[in-house]
Amino acid sequence: MHGLTEELVAGFEQAIQAYAIHVLSLTYQRVPKSVLAEAINIEGLALDKFLEHHVANSGWILEKVQGRGQLIVLPRSEFNHPELKKNTDDGIPLEHVARIFPILG
Template sequence: MSVDVAGPERYNTEKLAELEKHIDNQVVDRTYQLDANLALLRLYQYQPSRINLNKLLRLLVKALMQLPSRDFQTCLYLVPDHVQAEEAVANLVMLARHLESCRFKDFWAAVEIQRELLNSVPGFYDAVRSYSVQVLTTTFQRISKTTLSELLKLDGMGLDTLVSAKCKSAGWSIAPETSGSVIILPKTEENHPKAKQSKDTKHIGLNQVMKMAAI
Protein backbone atom coordinates (compact mmCIF):
# COMPACT_ATOMS: atom_id res chain seq x y z
CA MET A 1 0.00 0.00 0.00
CA SER A 2 1.44 3.37 -1.02
CA VAL A 3 0.94 6.86 0.40
CA ASP A 4 -0.09 9.74 -1.84
CA VAL A 5 2.63 12.39 -1.78
CA ALA A 6 1.84 14.05 -5.09
CA GLY A 7 1.74 17.82 -5.49
CA PRO A 8 1.56 20.10 -2.43
CA GLU A 9 0.55 17.18 -0.19
CA ARG A 10 4.20 16.21 0.15
CA TYR A 11 4.79 19.42 2.14
CA ASN A 12 1.78 18.99 4.43
CA THR A 13 3.18 18.67 7.95
CA GLU A 14 -0.02 16.90 9.01
CA LYS A 15 1.16 13.92 6.96
CA LEU A 16 4.28 13.45 9.07
CA ALA A 17 2.73 10.85 11.39
CA GLU A 18 1.24 8.99 8.41
CA LEU A 19 4.60 8.90 6.64
CA GLU A 20 6.36 7.66 9.78
CA LYS A 21 3.81 4.87 10.12
CA HIS A 22 4.35 4.08 6.46
CA ILE A 23 8.04 3.39 7.22
CA ASP A 24 6.98 0.68 9.66
CA ASN A 25 4.52 -0.71 7.12
CA GLN A 26 7.26 -0.93 4.48
CA VAL A 27 9.44 -2.84 6.92
CA VAL A 28 6.71 -5.30 7.89
CA ASP A 29 5.31 -5.75 4.37
CA ARG A 30 8.74 -5.78 2.68
CA THR A 31 7.64 -3.01 0.35
CA TYR A 32 9.38 0.21 -0.61
CA GLN A 33 8.22 3.69 -1.63
CA LEU A 34 11.06 6.11 -2.25
CA ASP A 35 8.93 9.19 -2.96
CA ALA A 36 7.07 8.81 0.34
CA ASN A 37 10.34 8.38 2.23
CA LEU A 38 11.83 11.47 0.59
CA ALA A 39 8.69 13.40 1.52
CA LEU A 40 9.21 12.40 5.16
CA LEU A 41 12.84 13.52 5.05
CA ARG A 42 11.81 16.90 3.63
CA LEU A 43 9.28 17.35 6.42
CA TYR A 44 12.03 16.54 8.91
CA GLN A 45 14.10 19.29 7.31
CA TYR A 46 11.30 21.78 7.93
CA GLN A 47 10.70 20.54 11.47
CA PRO A 48 14.02 19.16 12.78
CA SER A 49 12.69 19.02 16.34
CA ARG A 50 10.27 16.30 15.24
CA ILE A 51 12.89 13.97 13.76
CA ASN A 52 12.30 10.41 14.96
CA LEU A 53 15.73 8.79 14.86
CA ASN A 54 14.35 5.25 14.90
CA LYS A 55 12.11 5.91 11.89
CA LEU A 56 14.95 7.68 10.10
CA LEU A 57 17.32 4.76 10.62
CA ARG A 58 14.80 2.24 9.32
CA LEU A 59 14.18 4.48 6.31
CA LEU A 60 17.91 4.55 5.56
CA VAL A 61 18.20 0.77 5.92
CA LYS A 62 15.37 0.31 3.41
CA ALA A 63 17.18 2.68 1.04
CA LEU A 64 20.44 0.78 1.47
CA MET A 65 18.64 -2.42 0.47
CA GLN A 66 18.08 -0.94 -3.00
CA LEU A 67 21.75 -1.12 -4.01
CA PRO A 68 23.10 -0.72 -6.63
CA SER A 69 20.65 2.19 -6.94
CA ARG A 70 21.71 5.49 -5.34
CA ASP A 71 18.68 5.70 -3.06
CA PHE A 72 20.76 5.67 0.12
CA GLN A 73 22.84 8.65 -0.98
CA THR A 74 19.73 10.46 -2.20
CA CYS A 75 18.10 10.04 1.21
CA LEU A 76 21.25 10.86 3.15
CA TYR A 77 21.55 14.16 1.27
CA LEU A 78 18.32 15.28 2.97
CA VAL A 79 19.48 14.33 6.48
CA PRO A 80 20.79 17.32 8.45
CA ASP A 81 24.49 17.27 9.32
CA HIS A 82 23.88 17.17 13.07
CA VAL A 83 21.75 14.05 12.61
CA GLN A 84 24.36 12.43 10.38
CA ALA A 85 26.79 12.95 13.27
CA GLU A 86 24.65 10.71 15.51
CA GLU A 87 26.57 7.50 16.20
CA ALA A 88 23.87 5.18 14.85
CA VAL A 89 23.58 7.13 11.60
CA ALA A 90 27.35 7.45 11.21
CA ASN A 91 27.75 3.69 11.71
CA LEU A 92 25.13 3.00 9.05
CA VAL A 93 26.89 5.38 6.65
CA MET A 94 30.14 3.49 7.24
CA LEU A 95 28.46 0.18 6.41
CA ALA A 96 26.97 1.74 3.28
CA ARG A 97 30.40 2.90 2.15
CA HIS A 98 31.79 -0.61 2.56
CA LEU A 99 29.02 -1.97 0.34
CA GLU A 100 29.22 0.80 -2.24
CA SER A 101 32.98 0.24 -2.48
CA CYS A 102 32.45 -3.54 -2.72
CA ARG A 103 34.45 -4.11 0.46
CA PHE A 104 32.21 -6.98 1.45
CA LYS A 105 34.54 -8.54 4.03
CA ASP A 106 34.83 -5.17 5.77
CA PHE A 107 31.05 -4.85 5.77
CA TRP A 108 30.51 -8.22 7.43
CA ALA A 109 33.30 -7.54 9.92
CA ALA A 110 31.63 -4.28 10.97
CA VAL A 111 27.98 -5.29 10.78
CA GLU A 112 27.81 -6.21 14.46
CA ILE A 113 27.75 -2.52 15.45
CA GLN A 114 24.25 -2.23 13.97
CA ARG A 115 23.10 -5.82 14.35
CA GLU A 116 19.96 -4.97 16.36
CA LEU A 117 18.79 -2.37 13.82
CA LEU A 118 19.55 -4.52 10.78
CA ASN A 119 17.90 -7.58 12.30
CA SER A 120 14.73 -5.52 12.75
CA VAL A 121 14.37 -5.03 8.98
CA PRO A 122 13.35 -8.32 7.32
CA GLY A 123 15.17 -9.13 4.11
CA PHE A 124 18.14 -6.84 4.71
CA TYR A 125 20.82 -9.53 4.56
CA ASP A 126 19.18 -11.17 1.55
CA ALA A 127 19.25 -7.81 -0.24
CA VAL A 128 22.93 -7.30 0.60
CA ARG A 129 23.82 -10.76 -0.67
CA SER A 130 21.79 -10.22 -3.84
CA TYR A 131 23.69 -7.00 -4.53
CA SER A 132 27.00 -8.71 -3.73
CA VAL A 133 26.22 -11.52 -6.17
CA GLN A 134 25.48 -8.94 -8.90
CA VAL A 135 28.89 -7.37 -8.33
CA LEU A 136 30.73 -10.70 -8.23
CA THR A 137 29.03 -11.88 -11.42
CA THR A 138 30.29 -8.84 -13.31
CA THR A 139 33.78 -9.16 -11.80
CA PHE A 140 34.75 -12.83 -11.86
CA GLN A 141 34.67 -15.63 -14.41
CA ARG A 142 35.45 -18.21 -11.73
CA ILE A 143 35.27 -18.02 -7.97
CA SER A 144 36.02 -20.56 -5.27
CA LYS A 145 33.25 -21.54 -2.88
CA THR A 146 35.55 -20.54 -0.03
CA THR A 147 35.89 -17.00 -1.36
CA LEU A 148 32.17 -16.80 -2.11
CA SER A 149 31.42 -17.94 1.42
CA GLU A 150 33.64 -15.21 2.88
CA LEU A 151 32.19 -12.44 0.69
CA LEU A 152 28.57 -13.42 1.35
CA LYS A 153 29.04 -14.51 4.98
CA LEU A 154 27.22 -17.68 4.09
CA ASP A 155 28.24 -21.30 4.51
CA GLY A 156 26.93 -24.82 4.83
CA MET A 157 23.43 -25.48 3.56
CA GLY A 158 22.76 -21.77 3.08
CA LEU A 159 25.62 -21.44 0.61
CA ASP A 160 24.79 -24.72 -1.13
CA THR A 161 21.17 -23.63 -1.56
CA LEU A 162 22.21 -20.30 -3.09
CA VAL A 163 24.69 -21.91 -5.49
CA SER A 164 22.17 -24.56 -6.52
CA ALA A 165 19.53 -21.90 -7.20
CA LYS A 166 21.97 -19.83 -9.27
CA CYS A 167 22.99 -22.89 -11.27
CA LYS A 168 19.34 -23.40 -12.19
CA SER A 169 18.35 -19.80 -12.84
CA ALA A 170 21.42 -17.65 -13.51
CA GLY A 171 23.80 -19.76 -15.59
CA TRP A 172 26.25 -20.69 -12.83
CA SER A 173 27.98 -24.05 -13.03
CA ILE A 174 30.44 -26.10 -11.04
CA ALA A 175 33.90 -26.60 -12.52
CA PRO A 176 33.99 -30.41 -12.95
CA GLU A 177 37.71 -30.75 -12.33
CA THR A 178 37.50 -29.08 -8.90
CA SER A 179 35.28 -31.53 -7.00
CA GLY A 180 32.72 -28.78 -6.51
CA SER A 181 35.11 -26.24 -4.98
CA VAL A 182 35.08 -23.73 -7.87
CA ILE A 183 32.09 -22.03 -9.46
CA ILE A 184 32.06 -20.89 -13.08
CA LEU A 185 30.08 -17.68 -13.56
CA PRO A 186 28.36 -16.74 -16.82
CA LYS A 187 30.24 -14.55 -19.26
CA THR A 188 29.32 -10.88 -19.29
CA GLU A 189 30.68 -7.83 -21.07
CA GLU A 190 32.29 -6.81 -17.78
CA ASN A 191 33.98 -10.07 -16.76
CA HIS A 192 34.83 -11.24 -20.28
CA PRO A 193 35.65 -8.13 -22.34
CA LYS A 194 36.31 -8.60 -26.04
CA ALA A 195 39.52 -7.32 -27.57
CA LYS A 196 38.79 -4.14 -29.48
CA GLN A 197 40.24 -3.65 -32.91
CA SER A 198 42.05 -0.37 -33.36
CA LYS A 199 40.44 2.05 -35.77
CA ASP A 200 43.90 2.69 -37.24
CA THR A 201 44.46 -0.98 -38.12
CA LYS A 202 40.93 -2.12 -38.84
CA HIS A 203 41.08 -1.53 -42.59
CA ILE A 204 44.77 -2.10 -43.31
CA GLY A 205 45.05 -4.07 -46.54
CA LEU A 206 47.73 -6.46 -47.84
CA ASN A 207 49.48 -3.75 -49.88
CA GLN A 208 49.78 -1.51 -46.81
CA VAL A 209 51.20 -4.37 -44.77
CA MET A 210 53.76 -5.07 -47.48
CA LYS A 211 54.76 -1.41 -47.59
CA MET A 212 55.21 -1.25 -43.81
CA ALA A 213 57.22 -4.45 -43.85
CA ALA A 214 59.54 -2.94 -46.43
CA ILE A 215 60.30 0.17 -44.39
Protein backbone atom coordinates (compact mmCIF):
# COMPACT_ATOMS: atom_id res chain seq x y z
CA MET A 1 0.00 0.00 0.00
CA HIS A 2 2.86 2.37 0.83
CA GLY A 3 4.29 2.21 -2.71
CA LEU A 4 0.83 2.49 -4.25
CA THR A 5 0.15 5.79 -2.47
CA GLU A 6 3.43 7.23 -3.76
CA GLU A 7 2.64 6.12 -7.30
CA LEU A 8 -0.86 7.62 -7.25
CA VAL A 9 0.06 10.97 -5.74
CA ALA A 10 3.16 12.62 -7.15
CA GLY A 11 5.16 14.43 -4.47
CA PHE A 12 3.34 12.71 -1.61
CA GLU A 13 6.47 11.46 0.14
CA GLN A 14 8.21 14.83 -0.22
CA ALA A 15 5.17 16.59 1.25
CA ILE A 16 5.17 14.23 4.25
CA GLN A 17 8.90 14.78 4.71
CA ALA A 18 8.45 18.56 4.56
CA TYR A 19 5.68 18.35 7.15
CA ALA A 20 7.81 16.19 9.47
CA ILE A 21 10.68 18.67 9.19
CA HIS A 22 8.30 21.55 9.87
CA VAL A 23 7.00 19.89 13.05
CA LEU A 24 10.52 19.03 14.24
CA SER A 25 11.72 22.59 13.62
CA LEU A 26 8.82 24.03 15.61
CA THR A 27 9.50 21.68 18.49
CA TYR A 28 13.25 21.22 18.75
CA GLN A 29 16.43 23.25 18.60
CA ARG A 30 18.54 20.11 18.12
CA VAL A 31 17.45 16.78 16.70
CA PRO A 32 19.47 13.55 16.74
CA LYS A 33 20.28 12.42 13.20
CA SER A 34 18.59 9.08 13.91
CA VAL A 35 15.33 10.79 14.91
CA LEU A 36 15.33 12.92 11.77
CA ALA A 37 16.11 9.87 9.62
CA GLU A 38 13.16 7.98 11.10
CA ALA A 39 10.80 10.96 10.79
CA ILE A 40 11.53 11.47 7.10
CA ASN A 41 12.14 7.79 6.26
CA ILE A 42 15.56 8.31 4.66
CA GLU A 43 18.83 6.60 5.53
CA GLY A 44 22.35 6.04 4.30
CA LEU A 45 23.77 8.06 1.42
CA ALA A 46 20.37 9.56 0.59
CA LEU A 47 20.17 10.94 4.15
CA ASP A 48 23.68 12.38 3.89
CA LYS A 49 22.80 14.15 0.63
CA PHE A 50 19.54 15.40 2.15
CA LEU A 51 21.44 16.83 5.13
CA GLU A 52 24.08 18.43 2.89
CA HIS A 53 21.30 20.17 0.96
CA HIS A 54 19.68 21.55 4.11
CA VAL A 55 23.00 22.63 5.63
CA ALA A 56 23.70 24.58 2.43
CA ASN A 57 20.20 25.99 1.91
CA SER A 58 18.20 25.95 5.15
CA GLY A 59 20.64 27.06 7.84
CA TRP A 60 21.00 23.64 9.44
CA ILE A 61 24.21 22.84 11.31
CA LEU A 62 25.61 19.35 11.89
CA GLU A 63 27.09 18.92 15.35
CA LYS A 64 29.03 15.85 16.47
CA VAL A 65 28.35 14.69 20.01
CA GLN A 66 30.96 12.37 21.48
CA GLY A 67 29.53 8.88 21.82
CA ARG A 68 26.06 9.96 20.67
CA GLY A 69 26.41 10.46 16.92
CA GLN A 70 25.32 13.63 15.20
CA LEU A 71 22.82 16.30 16.10
CA ILE A 72 21.14 18.55 13.59
CA VAL A 73 20.92 22.11 14.91
CA LEU A 74 17.83 23.71 13.42
CA PRO A 75 17.42 27.45 12.86
CA ARG A 76 15.99 29.39 15.79
CA SER A 77 12.36 30.42 15.71
CA GLU A 78 9.92 31.89 18.17
CA PHE A 79 8.56 28.39 18.72
CA ASN A 80 11.72 26.34 19.28
CA HIS A 81 13.51 29.06 21.25
CA PRO A 82 11.01 30.51 23.70
CA GLU A 83 11.93 33.61 25.63
CA LEU A 84 10.42 34.89 28.82
CA LYS A 85 8.12 37.72 27.91
CA LYS A 86 6.97 40.23 30.46
CA ASN A 87 3.27 40.80 30.26
CA THR A 88 2.70 44.34 31.47
CA ASP A 89 -1.08 44.03 31.28
CA ASP A 90 -1.23 41.65 34.25
CA GLY A 91 1.07 43.66 36.52
CA ILE A 92 -0.02 45.62 39.55
CA PRO A 93 0.72 49.34 39.21
CA LEU A 94 3.30 50.67 41.66
CA GLU A 95 0.79 53.22 42.95
CA HIS A 96 -1.48 50.42 44.20
CA VAL A 97 1.38 48.60 45.90
CA ALA A 98 2.66 51.84 47.47
CA ARG A 99 -0.71 52.36 49.21
CA ILE A 100 -0.20 49.28 51.37
CA PHE A 101 3.31 50.25 52.55
CA PRO A 102 1.99 52.38 55.46
CA ILE A 103 -0.20 49.46 56.55
CA LEU A 104 2.72 47.04 56.51
CA GLY A 105 5.06 49.40 58.39
